[in-house]
Amino acid sequence: MSVxxxxxxxxxxxxxxGAAAALVVAMLAVILVDVVRGGAGRVSWEFLTSAPEEGMxxxxxxPAIYGTAVMxxxxxxxxxxxxxxxxxxxxxxxxxxxxxxxxVRVAVTNLAGVPSIVFGLFGLGFFIQFAGGALDRxxxxxxxxxxxxxxxxxxxxxxxxxxxxxxxxxxxEALRAVPREHRDASxxxxxxxxxxxxxxxxxxxxxxxLTGAIxxxxxxxxxxxxxxxxxxxxxxxxxPGSVWSxxxxxxxxxxxxxxxSPDVEATRPLLYATVFVLLALTFALNxxxxxxxxxxxRKAAAGH
Amino acid sequence: xxxxxxxxARPSPSMRRRQVREAAIQAVITLVALTGIAAxxxxxxxxxxxxxxxxxxxxxxxxxxxxxxxxxxxxxxGRPAFFSWQPVSDVPKYSMVPxxxxxxxxxxxAMLVSVPVGVAAALFTSEFAPRRLREVLKPTxxxxxxxxxxxxxFFALIVLATVLQDTFGFTSRLNAVVAGIALALTVxxxxxxxxxxxxxxxPRSYREASxxxxxxxxxxxxxxxxxxxxxxxxxxxxxxxxxxxxxxxxxxxxxxxxxxxTFSFGDSVRTLPATIAAEMGEVVFGGAHYAVLFFIGVxxxxxxxxxxxxxxxxxxxxxxxxxxxx
Amino acid sequence: MTSIPHPAASAAKMExxxxxxxxxxxxxxxxxxxxxxxxxxxxxxxxxxxxxxTFLRALNRMNDLIPGSSASGEILLDGRSIYAGHLDAVELRxxxxxxxxxxNPFPKSIFENVAYGLRIGGLSDRRELGxxxxxxxxxxxxxxxxxxxxxxxxxxxSGGQQQRLCIARAxxxxxxxxxxxxxxxxxxxxxxxxIEDLIHELKVRYTIAIVTHNMQQAARVSDQTAFFYxxxxxxxxxxxxxFTTPRQQRTEDYVTGKFG
Numbered sequence: 061m062s063v064x065x066x067x068x069x070x071x072x073x074x075x076x077x078g079a080a081a082a083l084v085v086a087m088l089a090v091i092l093v094d095v096v097r098g099g100a101g102r103v104s105w106e107f108l109t110s111a112p113e114e115g116m117x118x119x120x121x122x123p124a125i126y127g128t129a130v131m132x133x134x135x136x137x138x139x140x141x142x143x144x145x146x147x148x149x150x151x152x153x154x155x156x157x158x159x160x161x162x163x164v165r166v167a168v169t170n171l172a173g174v175p176s177i178v179f180g181l182f183g184l185g186f187f188i189q190f191a192g193g194a195l196d197r198x199x200x201x202x203x204x205x206x207x208x209x210x211x212x213x214x215x216x217x218x219x220x221x222x223x224x225x226x227x228x229x230x231x232x233e234a235l236r237a238v239p240r241e242h243r244d245a246s247x248x249x250x251x252x253x254x255x256x257x258x259x260x261x262x263x264x265x266x267x268x269x270l271t272g273a274i275x276x277x278x279x280x281x282x283x284x285x286x287x288x289x290x291x292x293x294x295x296x297x298x299x300p301g302s303v304w305s306x307x308x309x310x311x312x313x314x315x316x317x318x319x320x321s322p323d324v325e326a327t328r329p330l331l332y333a334t335v336f337v338l339l340a341l342t343f344a345l346n347x348x349x350x351x352x353x354x355x356x357x358r359k360a361a362a363g364h
Numbered sequence: 365x366x367x368x369x370x371x372x373a374r375p376s377p378s379m380r381r382r383q384v385r386e387a388a389i390q391a392v393i394t395l396v397a398l399t400g401i402a403a404x405x406x407x408x409x410x411x412x413x414x415x416x417x418x419x420x421x422x423x424x425x426x427x428x429x430x431x432x433x434x435x436x437x438x439x440x441x442g443r444p445a446f447f448s449w450q451p452v453s454d455v456p457k458y459s460m461v462p463x464x465x466x467x468x469x470x471x472x473x474a475m476l477v478s479v480p481v482g483v484a485a486a487l488f489t490s491e492f493a494p495r496r497l498r499e500v501l502k503p504t505x506x507x508x509x510x511x512x513x514x515x516x517x518f519f520a521l522i523v524l525a526t527v528l529q530d531t532f533g534f535t536s537r538l539n540a541v542v543a544g545i546a547l548a549l550t551v552x553x554x555x556x557x558x559x560x561x562x563x564x565x566x567p568r569s570y571r572e573a574s575x576x577x578x579x580x581x582x583x584x585x586x587x588x589x590x591x592x593x594x595x596x597x598x599x600x601x602x603x604x605x606x607x608x609x610x611x612x613x614x615x616x617x618x619x620x621x622x623x624x625x626t627f628s629f630g631d632s633v634r635t636l637p638a639t640i641a642a643e644m645g646e647v648v649f650g651g652a653h654y655a656v657l658f659f660i661g662v663x664x665x666x667x668x669x670x671x672x673x674x675x676x677x678x679x680x681x682x683x684x685x686x687x688x689x690x
Numbered sequence: 691m692t693s694i695p696h697p698a699a700s701a702a703k704m705e706x707x708x709x710x711x712x713x714x715x716x717x718x719x720x721x722x723x724x725x726x727x728x729x730x731x732x733x734x735x736x737x738x739x740x741x742x743x744t745f746l747r748a749l750n751r752m753n754d755l756i757p758g759s760s761a762s763g764e765i766l767l768d769g770r771s772i773y774a775g776h777l778d779a780v781e782l783r784x785x786x787x788x789x790x791x792x793x794n795p796f797p798k799s800i801f802e803n804v805a806y807g808l809r810i811g812g813l814s815d816r817r818e819l820g821x822x823x824x825x826x827x828x829x830x831x832x833x834x835x836x837x838x839x840x841x842x843x844x845x846x847x848s849g850g851q852q853q854r855l856c857i858a859r860a861x862x863x864x865x866x867x868x869x870x871x872x873x874x875x876x877x878x879x880x881x882x883x884x885i886e887d888l889i890h891e892l893k894v895r896y897t898i899a900i901v902t903h904n905m906q907q908a909a910r911v912s913d914q915t916a917f918f919y920x921x922x923x924x925x926x927x928x929x930x931x932x933f934t935t936p937r938q939q940r941t942e943d944y945v946t947g948k949f950g
Contacts, residue, residue, distance in 0.1 A: 066583070067580070069582060070583075073492075073585075073586070079484075081484070081485040081488045081493070081501055084481060084482075091515075094519065094523055142396055145396040148393055149396070153390055154397075155757070160397075161397075164397050167401040170668075170669055171403055173606050173672040174665060174668055175611070175612065176513075176610070176611075177610065177612040177637040178407065178661050179407070180640070181658055182407045182410055185410035185413060185414045185658070186407075190410060221403050225400075242794060242796055245790065245794045245856070246806070246810075247783065248790075249783065249784075249807035249810070250780050251780070254385075259809075278510055282510075282513070282514070283512070284512070284514045288641055288644065288645070289645070311512055311514040314514050315616075318517070318518045319521070335518055342510055342511070343510065346510035350503045350506065374776065375776060379778060379780075379781055
């Protein structure tokens, strides 16, 4: 091939691959623009703070926001200790070439790939039927179901299992960024392994662990399939009173408005506004996480 | 100075306490780390447990069994045998085949779009884009992965379906193409991220050697970097495939949900995950329909388990290849 | 006139007997028997990869942290094995401190860096902490430079100051032995000179072992010098003798710069 034609092919390929990248970004932009145009104008203080009315063709989405927030909070409380300690085990405690560590890694990778609807089935089969059923047999009057039915807690725990890999991966990356020399310095001063962990390693890994928490929250707030059978409700006249109540959820609300509305035209503005709120929420969380991660990665790169 | 050897070799009480405490902490951490393994095992066990009546309960066995789920059935004497998913009917029919066909159709569309786009975008980002652009592109595309699937489903249902119908004139507004393209929006970030990681993992010395021999940048990218990272790119594709088989909300909202065994991409389809999501709310707990939906869950679990294992093996190969040269 | 110290006359603070350290199948230190005399400076010299750093790290069991490493032979502190039941690695490291090649202050304040070893030891009384920290910083000849900014991050100090901070941090827990692994290799000549002066002052109270690549440094700071080659201890003796009249040809070749 001549130099000129090689150059031409090069330019062509750069253009072609560049177009692919541009296409992805463009799709993202189209979605954002559509949602913002359709929804931003409808979002008002009243919309955010009032309940749906008239068969969801009017009113606001407060119960859905509240339900999403409480469920996500419960999920975070459940997943963070387990995720962080698992990462600590993998990176700080497991002996090299540990069989168990290898197995944990395989399990975590696979957990990340299990379809979200299967988590829903798991929540139904394990938390509600098995755990809830056992609680009912032990605590409830015969024939009554208090625990073996969809509830805020079961949904949160189901999502905690789903987001476990997110937390583990982010925490392990954060631990990896803590220089070996700091651990050595601490140990050489007569600190134990757990003192080194608590006083040197974890404080330095905190931004990365926070990133994991935020990503888990963003993921957990947006997932709908796992909560379909484990706790979410179509419409509730009251806010959930305890972790054993059902709850409304932004993502599910979007699904319901989009597919099961009796009057599509009437709900459309509400639908757009709800999507806008959900998207703004998850995007804000993701942006913060990406910002922290980029900063810590750069810092880690500079430190080496 | 100090006492006899015997006496002196004994640890002091405070040291003993400290060692016990450290051992306890280590035990707790190790125990917690087993949660991940337990989760995977429990997911399989408890999803499979609810599907078990298909094989053990005579009650459920009257309605369905493996043969009736996978082989064509002549539902009325004298009529040709066919596949049918019709769980709510006088004679409930639980053929998996229409669901498999639907899932594969949607996935085929999704992969056809997302593999070239995802890999090309990754190549561009790692090989051709200037550094500044790369630093913006990567997080931006990662942001796409942060959009909840229900939002993508909404977008497909409200906007994309209309645009595509106006362009191609589909008879059913919601169909395999609409769902597949919407699905591609979640698959692209997966393929992009994993491929991009594999491409950037190729040591700079490879590129320098190629460039030093007079190869141009694109020749280096396509003939040196891409082949070196090939197992990683393959892993990306496999992971994307697993993702698209298992995705629920998008297809539930955008595929039309008709369980038909046709090969036209313009028809409405129903996928495995969407079937679970749509029908679980209406089943009798413990009945045949309930068990069959859990059986679909087992299938999905196993498919993605195999795909993940495959992808992990590919990734391991890249790591080993790169480590051998570093 | 000052009297020349006589290493042989001094009691042994630490001692190894036929020490062998392996990484997997490979022996990094072979059959080394060496004595660190009380309150004297022992320099460990030799070409890269000769095992001198590995030997040093064995003395406070930092090698235990490296996967696949194992030690045989004996290591004694005050005549008792460091592997005996009365000690564990944590206890040992409080008595045998270490300063690393690359200064490694924690990303905390200057105060908290020096306080670290005291706090993990259970000391929390603010006043006592303050006194001990001042004393350690003075011992490390850093007090005057940092006394007005103890609350500032240690990462803002210069390289030489950071290394002296690490020395202060090690001194704060009042060890008996101080191990220094090329403590000045990353520093400029002025900062190096400060560290060397410091070593002179510290040996009044501490037994010191220092690994160095720099022959002049070994000659300037140490009382006793040990020459390592390929994992073996080739020769050990009073520093003056090693540098003027070594008994082994390989030692002479090394100290005169014929290889290394």
